[in-house]
Amino acid sequence: xxxxxxxxxxxxxxxxxxxxxxxxxCIVCSKQFANKNILFFHKKIFHNVSNKHAKDxxxxxxxxxxxxxxxxxxTFCPKKFSFKSLLINHKRVHTNEKPFQCETCQKFFxxxxxxxxxxxxxxxKKPFTCDICQKRFTQSTSLKIHKRVHTGEKPFTCELCQxxxxxxxxxxxxxxxxxxxxxxxxxxxxxxxPRSDVLLRHKLVHTGLKSHKCDVCESYxxxxxxxxxxKRIHTGEKPYKCKKCEKYFMRLSExxxxxxxxxxTKSFKCEKCGKSFISSERLSKHKQTHDGVRPFxxxxxxxxxxxxxxxxxxxxxxxxxxxHKCDVCExxxxHSSDLKKHTQIHTGLKPYKxxxxxxxxxxxxxxxxxxxxxxxxxxxxxxxxxxxxxxxTRVVLKRLKLN
Numbered sequence: 001x002x003x004x005x006x007x008x009x010x011x012x013x014x015x016x017x018x019x020x021x022x023x024x025x026c027i028v029c030s031k032q033f034a035n036k037n038i039l040f041f042h043k044k045i046f047h048n049v050s051n052k053h054a055k056d057x058x059x060x061x062x063x064x065x066x067x068x069x070x071x072x073x074x075t076f077c078p079k080k081f082s083f084k085s086l087l088i089n090h091k092r093v094h095t096n097e098k099p100f101q102c103e104t105c106q107k108f109f110x111x112x113x114x115x116x117x118x119x120x121x122x123x124x125k126k127p128f129t130c131d132i133c134q135k136r137f138t139q140s141t142s143l144k145i146h147k148r149v150h151t152g153e154k155p156f157t158c159e160l161c162q163x164x165x166x167x168x169x170x171x172x173x174x175x176x177x178x179x180x181x182x183x184x185x186x187x188x189x190x191x192x193x194p195r196s197d198v199l200l201r202h203k204l205v206h207t208g209l210k211s212h213k214c215d216v217c218e219s220y221x222x223x224x225x226x227x228x229x230x231k232r233i234h235t236g237e238k239p240y241k242c243k244k245c246e247k248y249f250m251r252l253s254e255x256x257x258x259x260x261x262x263x264x265t266k267s268f269k270c271e272k273c274g275k276s277f278i279s280s281e282r283l284s285k286h287k288q289t290h291d292g293v294r295p296f297x298x299x300x301x302x303x304x305x306x307x308x309x310x311x312x313x314x315x316x317x318x319x320x321x322x323x324h325k326c327d328v329c330e331x332x333x334x335h336s337s338d339l340k341k342h343t344q345i346h347t348g349l350k351p352y353k354x355x356x357x358x359x360x361x362x363x364x365x366x367x368x369x370x371x372x373x374x375x376x377x378x379x380x381x382x383x384x385x386x387x388x389x390x391x392x393t394r395v396v397l398k399r400l401k402l403n
Contacts, residue, residue, distance in 0.1 A: 180281040217319045
């Protein structure tokens with residue numbers, strides 16, 4: 001009966017909260033009320049909190065112009081704050097300190113206000129409903145963000161690659177991909193990561209626990225997401241599409257790396273070979289080819305690679321599954337790129353042309369090897385014949401070895 005009366009009072013005083021001066025704030029959901037009694041009923045109905053458990057806080061008076069000087073400066077970034085408490089809260093963004101813990105789910109938060117907002121998740125009442133899919137939410141802001149799924153609205157844009165996001169959090173997570181900043185370090189293997197959630201996922205690798213099994217090749221994985229990605233090797237699924245060149249990718253990370261080719265200038269140059277790159281991360285990986293560093297090792301044959309993507313491609317050989325089949329001669333291949341090269345034998349297509357001697361090649365690798373032979377330095381036709389003869393000899397020897 002008390003709840004029914006309280007609800008009537010709340011409904012009657014909705015207009016009062018809009019017209020009156022707001023003083024009383026709910027410490028759980030941050031909602032504000034003009035009357036202390038209304039706040040009391042609100043907390044009792046929606047949060048099951050009485051005045052015995054929590055004291056009502058009044059909003060502090062507005063600071064005078066004299067006290068608004070930004071004298072508290074952050075030691076990590078150029079930002080300044082008028083109060084020390086604001087600076088302490090801000091610094092947690094840099095240190096990733098989360099001292100406020102939820103008693104229900106043990107999740108940690110940077111500030112008390114974030115914890116208060118989170119607590120609503122555990123409340124059974126969800127008063128905000130989506131008029132399109134009828135999904136319910138505890139906060140009006142959550143509903144507003146959700147509606148962007150239906151409208152397609154993405155108000156947050158990356159300045160570097162023009163990629164758009166529905167939430168600011170998504171944009172902030174995306175930005176380290178351009179900067180190459182990896183401030184979250186694993187204490188066990190000293191590997192660094194751009195985000196704390198990626199580091200937590202990585203730490204499972206050190207536990208040795210691999211509970212997710214592939215039903216095709218019986219490989220085990222630490223994460224369910226890793227298994228989903230792995231299964232695409234067997235199915236050939238490539239769900240991530242580049243909007244500019246219509247190219248498809250198995251992993252979102254591969255699409256991110258690829259999109260960098262369409263935006264920005266190659267300002268990072270290698271001192272040894274003069275090759276330029278879009279990011280410092282790509283330049284660092286390239287330098288490993290000069291230094292002989294190959295950090296990625298195959299568990300099956302102990303072969304090493306410069307990049308993780310090359311190791312992943314190599315691992316397909318050990319599965320024994322040749323998914324890519326030629327329609328003409330029914331020959332099968334591990335990789336789609338190998339099939340593409342093979343089909344050029346049947347079509348006779350040679351799209352890669354040397355800009356010095358007009359000679360054409362079926363793939364870019366053969367064109368690169370052709371240019372490295374330095375046959376164009378003196379345009380010596382005898383040397384060209386000699387190289388061609390040696391190439392034919394190597395092909396014959398290779399065939400004999402196979403037989």
